[in-house]
Amino acid sequence: MAYRRTPQIQARLDAQRAGIVQAASDLVAESGYAAASVSRVAARAGIAPGTVYNHFAGKAELLAEVFRVVVGNEVDAVRQATQRAGSAVERVVAVVETFAGRAMKRPRLAYALLAEPVDPKVDELRLRFRRAFTEVVADAIADGVRSGELPPQNAGVVASALVGAFGEVLVGPLATGQADPDTVPTAITFATRGIGATDATHA
Amino acid sequence: MAYRRTPQIQARLDAQRAGIVQAASDLVAESGYAAASVSRVAARAGIAPGTVYNHFAGKAELLAEVFRVVVGNEVDAVRQATQRAGSAVERVVAVVETFAGRAMKRPRLAYALLAEPVDPKVDELRLRFRRAFTEVVADAIADGVRSGELPPQNAGVVASALVGAFGEVLVGPLATGQADPDTVPTAITFATRGIGATDATHA
DNA sequence: GTCTATAGTTCGATAGAC
């Protein structure tokens, strides 16, 4: 063996891999999955196209990794937002505001992650991460029911309804880039009413 | 010209094409898109695999056509259900019950159409047909607001929220085949409350 | 990482329609 993978080499490879994912994320954030060709990703990462395949079995694997990393951060952000909030209603509102607020800051990226037709592997991840979001919301609903703040209801079903609603509400504005200014307030009112909160008005 | 496409031939070709779509639909309804290989579709339609390519440019085109035909029927069914109903609330309830009821009768098919990871071309159609469902619901909401039955709200945004909610609520049960018996009632209560109907109780 | 199996697609030959 003339070559051993020393810690230094390993660190460089890890950094290279992270650079590839970052370059691909940036391209997706700018122009969607369609713009994230292997050659463009490689060019932005400062490497040769073939080097991408040292880290990923193919383009689909790379895009799946981008999805995992970016959406994983979104799930964390939403989870943390619910932990800062108090009542169940506040927690659900925090989910919408956090989710929508972050999406609107990088609309092209959000559209790509939420809806852009890409690859069955990414579809698979969409399903999985939707379940992760749903669990966060379901916890809030279940707590609210336990405390008596919300009427009795099937927390899992209602949580999936809310997650589906939030996602679908954002797809339109994100696709066109034209966000009706009362999209988020409407979603909040809808969600608040839907879970049976006693006061559904918003100044 | 020694050969012209006569009406008889054309009719036979049309029937053959329809037979291919039907065979593919049946396979998807039984075991999902994964079971709809070109050779199996051809076998069920009683033709050779190559003949499929006289009608469709490729497998993706065939699956897209299956989606168009089947989901087109679903949109029609939901639209007709809303036309039979009276008030806005009844129309929204009719959407859930029709949509969910038909889905539960052919759960494997419904899952395939709603969520099964397949091909970007089908993803594209999912987005398009979701907009069609949303328009039906938005009409009901807008009418309800106009008549004073519902509080003022952005009908388009609320309709997309409802469509997203209904779809997401069904994905779980359809994927597992285990439908929690109060899934649909929960969805109805959620939807009724969400649109601000005054009476959200259900016996 | 290699190998095998399977699935999508192509294409020359054949049969049948005009």
Next chain:
DNA sequence: GTCTATCGAACTATAGAC
């Protein structure tokens, strides 16, 4: 007699197993 639709085996690529 010419043209077209169909067949089905061969090719190619991809994916899963070891």
